[in-house]
Amino acid sequence: MKLTVWTYEGPPHVGAMRVATAMKGLHYVLHAPQGDTYADLLFTMIERRNHRPPVTYTTFQARDLGSDTAQLFKTACLEAYDRFQPQALIVGSSCTAELIQDDPGGMSETLGLPIPVVPLELPSYQRKENFGADETFFQLVRALARPMDRTARPTANLIGPTALGFRHRDDITEVTALLEEMGISVNVCAPYGATPGDLTDLGAAHFNVLMYPETGESACRWMERELGQPFTKTVPIGVGATRDFVEEVAKLAGVEPKIDSERLRLPWYSASVDSTYLTGKRVFIFGDGTHVAAAARIARDEMGFEVAGLGCYNREMARPIRALARDYGVEPLITDDYLEVEAAIETVAPELILGTQMERHIGKRLGIPCAVISAPVHVQDFPARYSPQMGIEGANVIFDTWVHPLVMGLEEHLLTMFREDFEFHDEAGPSHHGGKAKPRIEAEEPQMPGSVEVVWLPAAEKELKKIPFFVRGKAKRNTETFAAERGTREISVETLYEAKAHYAR
Amino acid sequence: MTDRFAPPPATGCRNTPVLKERGQHEVFCGLTGIVWLHRKMQDAFFLVVGSRTCAHLLQSAAGVMIFAEPRFATAILEETDLAGLADAQEELDRVVHELLARRPDIRQLFLVGSCPSEVIKLDLAKAAERLSAAHAPRVRVLNYSGSGIETTFTQGEDACLAAMVPVLPKTEARELLLVGALPDVVEEQALSLLDAIGVGPVRVLPAQTKDSEYGIGPNTVFALTQPFLGDTHAELTRRGARHIPAPMPFGEEGTTRFLEAIAAEFGIGPEVVARVTEGPRARAREAVRKVAEPLWGKRVFFFPDSQLEIPLARFLARECGMEPVEVGTPFLHREIMGPELDLLPEGPRLSEGQDVDKQLARVREDRPDLTVCGLGLANPLEAEGLATKWAIELVFTPVHFYEQAADLASLFARPLRRSRALAFEEADT
Numbered sequence: 001m002k003l004t005v006w007t008y009e010g011p012p013h014v015g016a017m018r019v020a021t022a023m024k025g026l027h028y029v030l031h032a033p034q035g036d037t038y039a040d041l042l043f044t045m046i047e048r049r050n051h052r053p054p055v056t057y058t059t060f061q062a063r064d065l066g067s068d069t070a071q072l073f074k075t076a077c078l079e080a081y082d083r084f085q086p087q088a089l090i091v092g093s094s095c096t097a098e099l100i101q102d103d104p105g106g107m108s109e110t111l112g113l114p115i116p117v118v119p120l121e122l123p124s125y126q127r128k129e130n131f132g133a134d135e136t137f138f139q140l141v142r143a144l145a146r147p148m149d150r151t152a153r154p155t156a157n158l159i160g161p162t163a164l165g166f167r168h169r170d171d172i173t174e175v176t177a178l179l180e181e182m183g184i185s186v187n188v189c190a191p192y193g194a195t196p197g198d199l200t201d202l203g204a205a206h207f208n209v210l211m212y213p214e215t216g217e218s219a220c221r222w223m224e225r226e227l228g229q230p231f232t233k234t235v236p237i238g239v240g241a242t243r244d245f246v247e248e249v250a251k252l253a254g255v256e257p258k259i260d261s262e263r264l265r266l267p268w269y270s271a272s273v274d275s276t277y278l279t280g281k282r283v284f285i286f287g288d289g290t291h292v293a294a295a296a297r298i299a300r301d302e303m304g305f306e307v308a309g310l311g312c313y314n315r316e317m318a319r320p321i322r323a324l325a326r327d328y329g330v331e332p333l334i335t336d337d338y339l340e341v342e343a344a345i346e347t348v349a350p351e352l353i354l355g356t357q358m359e360r361h362i363g364k365r366l367g368i369p370c371a372v373i374s375a376p377v378h379v380q381d382f383p384a385r386y387s388p389q390m391g392i393e394g395a396n397v398i399f400d401t402w403v404h405p406l407v408m409g410l411e412e413h414l415l416t417m418f419r420e421d422f423e424f425h426d427e428a429g430p431s432h433h434g435g436k437a438k439p440r441i442e443a444e445e446p447q448m449p450g451s452v453e454v455v456w457l458p459a460a461e462k463e464l465k466k467i468p469f470f471v472r473g474k475a476k477r478n479t480e481t482f483a484a485e486r487g488t489r490e491i492s493v494e495t496l497y498e499a500k501a502h503y504a505r
Numbered sequence: 506m507t508d509r510f511a512p513p514p515a516t517g518c519r520n521t522p523v524l525k526e527r528g529q530h531e532v533f534c535g536l537t538g539i540v541w542l543h544r545k546m547q548d549a550f551f552l553v554v555g556s557r558t559c560a561h562l563l564q565s566a567a568g569v570m571i572f573a574e575p576r577f578a579t580a581i582l583e584e585t586d587l588a589g590l591a592d593a594q595e596e597l598d599r600v601v602h603e604l605l606a607r608r609p610d611i612r613q614l615f616l617v618g619s620c621p622s623e624v625i626k627l628d629l630a631k632a633a634e635r636l637s638a639a640h641a642p643r644v645r646v647l648n649y650s651g652s653g654i655e656t657t658f659t660q661g662e663d664a665c666l667a668a669m670v671p672v673l674p675k676t677e678a679r680e681l682l683l684v685g686a687l688p689d690v691v692e693e694q695a696l697s698l699l700d701a702i703g704v705g706p707v708r709v710l711p712a713q714t715k716d717s718e719y720g721i722g723p724n725t726v727f728a729l730t731q732p733f734l735g736d737t738h739a740e741l742t743r744r745g746a747r748h749i750p751a752p753m754p755f756g757e758e759g760t761t762r763f764l765e766a767i768a769a770e771f772g773i774g775p776e777v778v779a780r781v782t783e784g785p786r787a788r789a790r791e792a793v794r795k796v797a798e799p800l801w802g803k804r805v806f807f808f809p810d811s812q813l814e815i816p817l818a819r820f821l822a823r824e825c826g827m828e829p830v831e832v833g834t835p836f837l838h839r840e841i842m843g844p845e846l847d848l849l850p851e852g853p854r855l856s857e858g859q860d861v862d863k864q865l866a867r868v869r870e871d872r873p874d875l876t877v878c879g880l881g882l883a884n885p886l887e888a889e890g891l892a893t894k895w896a897i898e899l900v901f902t903p904v905h906f907y908e909q910a911a912d913l914a915s916l917f918a919r920p921l922r923r924s925r926a927l928a929f930e931e932a933d934t
Contacts, residue, residue, distance in 0.1 A: 001581060001596040001599075002580070002581045003580055004557075004578060004579050005564075005575065006564060007560045010558070010561040011557040034532060035532065036534075036558065036562075037530070038565055040880075040881030040882075041879070041881045044883065045884065052881065057529050059529045060654065062623070062654040064654075065624070095557070096620035096654070099624045099625060100624055125556065125583055
């Protein structure tokens with residue numbers, strides 16, 4: 001058993017729902033008890049979809065258990081087919097139905113429905129949402145896609161976008177535009193917007209664009225093997241990655257690499273003197289593997305930040321994220337326990353967090369600015385406006401999103417310069433954030449727990465307060481560690497600066 | 506004086522045949538009750554023994570509350586727990602010990618059963634007994650089931666309260682027990698009204714902390730402030746306590762009749778209730794009149810959700826001039842709902858249980874002015890041009906008693922006011 005409050009990912013059948021809801025003409029019959037329909041509201045409320053997810057739940061109850069839950073399942077399948085007339089059906093169990101060991105696959109076979117019925121095996125007690133989406137889409141592609149003649153002109157499939165995906169809607173538009181620029185059209189985009197009929201045409205494309213490895217990699221590998229379609233390995237998030245992606249696509253399609261960077265503003269904005277204050281700002285990056293990897297590259301190479309820590313919650317991406325962390329010279333954090341993430345962030349004491357909605361709340365608790373780069377996200381990150389992460393416009397969106405929560409350069413300068421001033425004291429906070437202005441509090445700072453054995457002399461404490469507030473916590477801890485290591489019991493101004501010199505790089 | 510209410514309809518709905526349906530239910534399971542119960546019981550922790558689905562449900566239902574160090578969590582069953590059951594009991598002990606070490610402020614721990622734990626027949630009652638003994642007297646460990654195979658949404662509260670009744674001490678005292686978790690502000694209003702009428706002493710279930718508990722006995726009488734408390738009703742009756750049948754305290758009429766029934770039990774006449782409640786009644790009437798204007802003459806359709814549907818339909822019909830078309834409830838407890846059904850004017854279809862696709866066909870056929878339903882249905886129905894009121898808010902918002910009567914009406918009026926306020930050239934979906 002594992003004690004859990006927050007979960008980064010839902011159970012695998014929610015992943016299957018993400019595929020089913022993204023598609024059209026597909027229906028999912030889910031063997032599940034009353035209550036599992038809660039997942040519908042993720043789609044109708046967070047993503048604000050205007051239709052119910054195409055899922056029929058068997059809603060078995062305690063009194064059904066002894067008798068015939070199997071019959072219930074069969075009836076649900078037949079009624080769903082009659083009512084919705086789908087082109088294909090997927091069937092499977094939720095965590096509870098997995099325990100009662102009815103066999104949805106076997107049962108649906110005996111029904112003799114005139115459409116493809118794809119059974120799903122989703123181990124609820126081992127795997128999670130992303131696996132569920134990846135596996136479901138893979139099974140659908142395996143069941144429906146066939147080898148066929150390639151289109152005359154170069155075409156590509158877009159693979160991986162699903163319902164409830166972070167900015168999937170707009171990324172599709174952006175990537176489609178990137179491809180069109182090079183004269184490549186999109187054959188099928190799937191699962192987002194595709195029908196089962198469309199999946200049978202996947203084989204006509206010359207290659208696949210793997211947009212999100214978490215939800216599309218298994219299908220791409222299968223298509224590479226069975227249909228001879230290579231797939232792209234670069235995810236075009238950020239300027240550098242977009243350029244690499246264009247090169248990679250050009251090679252796969254046998255065309256000239258071409259990119260219309262007229263609308264690209266990130267490089268100039270980042271180079272302009274206004275951004276100088278961003279240099280070396282320490283960021284902590286957490287989320288799904290794909291978005292973290294992309295964010296790390298942008299943070300270091302395109303924004304001039306220092307990556308102070310990175311990690312992901314999906315074990316499927318543990319290996320590439322570990323390798324990446326080595327490159328960046330930081331400890332990788334592979335965990336789905338938010339308490340570990342919180343502890344890591346506290347230790348690293350970054351000036352900016354890039355993460356999920358969980359990290360946003362951690363940031364709020366610790367008083368560290370945060371921008372959201374990955375699912376899980378709440379309703380505000382399914383915006384009405386166009387806001388991709390991929391491609392040219394994605395880079396522009398990312399620049400704005402990441403810079404926004406930071407204290408602006410001039411403001412930071414003023415806060416440091418007039419630290420003793422009654423209006424610009426540290427607790428006043430940045431002017432563009434909510435919250436009422438707080439008057440300066442003259443009271444002594446309480447001693448931090450655990451620092452009792454080392455005493456700060458008044459002069460040193462005063463000096464400490466002159467350090468900008470966003471690094472003060474770290475300075476304080478460093479100095480205390482430095483003092484403790486040397487057996488110093490009292491911290492003077494001298495000790496403070498010795499520690500500063502010691503930790504300087 | 507227009508002080509009294511319209512007389513009860515000649516034939517209410519008590520004998521109306523009820524449409525009973527089975528099929529897909531679009532409802533929450535009983536685990537959701539934890540979201541409001543943990544706010545009410547301040548020294549309690551709710552530990553769900555279940556799967557990742559349960560944890561994900563609580564996270565989705567609790568919304569941002571999940572980030573406020575809530576006093577609930579899920580012990581997620583893993584592959585190894587399913588292999589051998591002896592293991593699971595040991596694992597549970599370990600998790601509980603860890604939890605109580607981390608949260609020494611916890612005095613009551615609820616082990617909450619889920620579908621997976623019920624299906625593998627994990628004996629949480631035995632675990633609760635064992636853990637109670639291990640952590641007595643500081644912490645009391647109880648168990649109940651909030652599983653979807655047994656409970657629907659608010660029935661989770663019922664199961665929780667019913668589990669607490671047997672452990673309350675015995676007493677001979679003549680006391681009134683108000684049963685049902687109410688927001689603090691509403692509870693205080695109720696207590697002060699009863700006090701002014703001269704009823705006392707009054708106890709509440711659930712009490713705010715374990716230390717503020719009391720006894721139950723043959724002289725205890727109890728009134729339900731929520732309609733979904735059938736099992737708790739049975740447990741209290743088993744302890745010798747007696748139920749005071751009354752309408753639920755929704756709206757001016759519901760509240761007054763509720764208070765009158767209790768007063769009568771204590772030998773106090775309706776004229777005393779009338780005198781004490783004159784001010785709040787006038788306020789409630791005036792406030793409801795102001796906000797309920799968009800509701801007059803409008804047709805309302807209830808999908809089943811919380812068992813609050815019948816009392817709410819009664820309030821909307823009698824105090825806001827609405828016409829209920831269908832009143833769906835997940836479960837209909839005849840004895841508790843009797844006084845409500847007497848007041849609900851004949852006309853609406855009553856339905857118990859659900860086959861959601863059939864019900865959707867009916868709502869499309871009826872095209873009501875307002876549809877009360879869950880969040881999984883609300884936006885899809887809005888997109889079809891039906892105004893909706895999402896039902897969960899009715900459980901989380903203070904809506905009982907006089908001062909909240911207008912808030913209650915305005916929850917229903919708001920979607921109609923909004924659809925009037927929005928003017929687009931063409932509907933974009």
